[in-house]
Amino acid sequence: xxxxxxxxxxxxxxxxxxxxxxxxxxxxxxxxxxxxxxxxxxxxxxxxxxxxxxxxxxxxxxxxxxxxxxxxxxxxxxxxxxxxxxxxxxxxxxxxxxxxxxxxxxxxxxxxxxxxxxxxxxxxxxxxxxxxxxxxxxxxxxxxxxxxxxxxxxxxxxxxxxxxxxxxxxxxxxxxxxxxxxxxxxxxxxxxxxxxxxxxxxxxxxxxxxxxxxxxxxxxxxxxxxxxxxxxxxxxxxxxxxxxxxxxxxxxxxxxxxxxxxxxxxxxxxxxxxxxxxxxxxxxxxxxxxxxxxxxxxxxxxxxxxxxxxxxxxxxxxxxxxxxxxxxxxxxxxxxxxxxxxxxxxxxxxxxxxxxxxxxxxxxxxxxxxxxxxxxxxxxxxxxxxxxxxxxxxxxxxx
Numbered sequence: 001x002x003x004x005x006x007x008x009x010x011x012x013x014x015x016x017x018x019x020x021x022x023x024x025x026x027x028x029x030x031x032x033x034x035x036x037x038x039x040x041x042x043x044x045x046x047x048x049x050x051x052x053x054x055x056x057x058x059x060x061x062x063x064x065x066x067x068x069x070x071x072x073x074x075x076x077x078x079x080x081x082x083x084x085x086x087x088x089x090x091x092x093x094x095x096x097x098x099x100x101x102x103x104x105x106x107x108x109x110x111x112x113x114x115x116x117x118x119x120x121x122x123x124x125x126x127x128x129x130x131x132x133x134x135x136x137x138x139x140x141x142x143x144x145x146x147x148x149x150x151x152x153x154x155x156x157x158x159x160x161x162x163x164x165x166x167x168x169x170x171x172x173x174x175x176x177x178x179x180x181x182x183x184x185x186x187x188x189x190x191x192x193x194x195x196x197x198x199x200x201x202x203x204x205x206x207x208x209x210x211x212x213x214x215x216x217x218x219x220x221x222x223x224x225x226x227x228x229x230x231x232x233x234x235x236x237x238x239x240x241x242x243x244x245x246x247x248x249x250x251x252x253x254x255x256x257x258x259x260x261x262x263x264x265x266x267x268x269x270x271x272x273x274x275x276x277x278x279x280x281x282x283x284x285x286x287x288x289x290x291x292x293x294x295x296x297x298x299x300x301x302x303x304x305x306x307x308x309x310x311x312x313x314x315x316x317x318x319x320x321x322x323x324x325x326x327x328x329x330x331x332x333x334x335x336x337x338x339x340x341x342x343x344x345x346x347x348x349x350x351x352x353x354x355x356x357x358x359x360x361x362x363x364x365x366x367x368x369x370x371x372x373x374x375x376x377x378x379x380x381x382x383x384x385x386x387x388x389x390x391x392x393x394x395x396x397x398x399x
Contacts, residue, residue, distance in 0.1 A: 003181040003226060004174070005033035005244055008383070010079060010117075012088035012108045013053070014095040015043025018124035018167040022048065025089055025170035026056040032174065037062065037079060039108045041095065065107040076107055080114035081363075081381055087177055088112075089150075090124030090167045093135050099147075100138040116380060118180065122173050123152045127163030150176050185394035187228030192268045192319075193221050194261060194275035194308065196236035198254045202300070203286035212276035214238035216324075216364060219386035220272055221246055227390050229270075234260045236275055254278055254305035261308055268319040270397055273309035274348075276326060281305050310342040320397040322346045328353040335369045346370050346396060348389065368392055 009029055013022045022038075029036050038053040039062045050061035065076060088095065088108065095109070099121075104110040112119050121142070129135055130152060143149060151168040168176075195217020199207040214235060221233045222243045231246040234257055242248040251257045254277045261271070280302035290298075313321040323344045325335040328351065335349035350366040365379040368389070377388055 003178040004029060006222065007034045007181065008082055008084045009034045009036050009177075010083040010086045010111060010115075011036050011038050011053075011057070012086060012091075012111070013038065013040045013044040013048070014088065014090055014092040014108070015041055015046060016090045016092050016124050016167075017047060018090040019044050019047035021167060021170050022089060023052055023056055025173055026053055028170055028174040029177075030057065032178065035059075037082070039063075039079075039111060041106055041108055043092070043094075062107055065105075065110055076110055077114055080111045080117075081384075083111070083115055083117040084383060085117050085177065085180070086111060086115055086119045087122070087173070088120070089122035089170075089173055091121035093123075093125045093129045093132075093138075096121065096123065096135065096138045096142060100141050100145075116384065118146075118148065120148045120150060120177060120180065122150045122167050123165070124167035125152075125165045127161050127165040130165035131163075148180065181226050185227040185391065186224055186270070189229045189269040189397075190232075190267050191224045191229040191270045191272065192232045192234065192261060192265070193217055193224065193272045194234045194236075194257060194277075195221070196238040196240075197276050198236045198257055198278045198305075199252050200254065200278045200281035200305070201252075201285045202282050203288065203290045205289050208278055208281070209237075210276050210278065212236070212238075214240050214275075215362065215382050216386070217272075217274035218243060219382040220274060220389060222383070223386035223390040224270075224272075226387070227394060232264075232268075234275070254281065254308065258306045258308045258311060261312060265312065265315065265319070266317065270322070270393060271309070271312050271319045272322045272393070273312070274324045275308070277308055278305055307342070309344065313343045313345075320345050320393070322348065322393060325349040326352045332367055332369060332374060335367065336374075339369055339371065346393065370396065 013019050036057040037059050038057050054061045098109055104113045150173055152164055153166045153168045154164045155166045156162050196214030197210045197212040199209045201207045218240050221231050224231050225245050233246050233248045235250055249260045251260050283301040283303045309323045321344050325338050325347055327334050331349045331351050335347045339347045347369045348366050364382050364385050366377050368375040
């Protein structure tokens with residue numbers, strides 16, 4: 001279940017005796033490395049207490065659609081955007097019917113309507129309710145809408161009946177949920193990703209840099225790993241943990257990042273240059289700390305840094321090369337120019353003048369520019385955006 005590591009899971013619990021199994025499911029998801037936010041319907045709290053789920057998830061349990069205190073923290077729209085998956089276990093016959101009809105009269109159904117993340121149901125009900133033609137029609141309709149059903153299983157039920165309708169065991173649900181993240185789009189591919197800023201030294205204590213946090217590049221690395229790629233992450237100085245199952249190479253300057261990028265580039269299938277590389281560096285680095293003198297103006301002499309993505313794209317046997325364009329105006333125009341001028345295969349442009357996206361933000365909105373298409377991707381978390389970008393890159397790169 002390693003695919004659950006660092007995943008953000010909304011665990012929905014509806015009313016039914018199988019809700020007691022949700023405690024174990026929460027424990028398994030957390031144990032696999034997922035961050036879990038629990039949402040309970042009013043009927044669910046009759047079967048298991050929110051306090052139990054809060055203790056197991058490590059997060060407050062969400063109960064009400066219109067809760068001023070919750071809206072001041074992680075409101076329902078933020079929760080819908082936060083989720084990598086909404087997993088509902090148990091999913092009652094009533095909830096399935098309401099979800100199929102598009103109802104949004106409680107927090108959990110509203111989240112399902114508002115999210116772009118996959119919605120997964122683990123049905124649990126009496127065998128006669130499961131066999132009912134209307135329930136079967138709802139189940140079929142939900143699946144045609146892209147909602148995944150896990151189970152139900154067959155066995156003895158709390159009412160004494162035996163048959164289909166039993167919720168799958170928590171371990172089976174967690175394992176199947178984890179498998180849904182394993183898309184395999186880049187299985188066997190070697191991907192190199194640059195991330196974060198570079199630092200260009202002035203003296204032993206000062207440097208020129210920028211505001212890049214590295215979050216987008218690190219999210220891309222995790223998404224590429226989830227897609228089955230072998231990933232090398234070349235990172236400037238950031239305050240982020242290394243993603244699991246990848247090789248991380250830490251560098252400081254643009255020249256160091258270029259050297260690391262060109263190392264073993266012949267084995268690279270896809271090169272994604274998401275780092276914010278300094279365009280210039282000081283022509284000379286002082287051996288000792290520069291002292292403040294009497295002069296009001298200090299002059300610095302700068303020389304141009306190597307263009308890493310253009311260098312890679314100019315190689316004879318270049319990998320599929322993806323650039324980034326961080327712009328403050330005419331975003332698409334400048335991106336198209338860079339795409340052609342630097343001989344890239346794809347470029348991802350974002351407007352860093354906006355305070356709600358870009359540098360240091362957890363969210364982003366970008367435009368993907370290729371030689372034949374301009375594709376805007378709306379605002380979402382960088383984790384979700386990274387998965388969408390990897391889908392696009394996987395579809396466009398040569399097989």
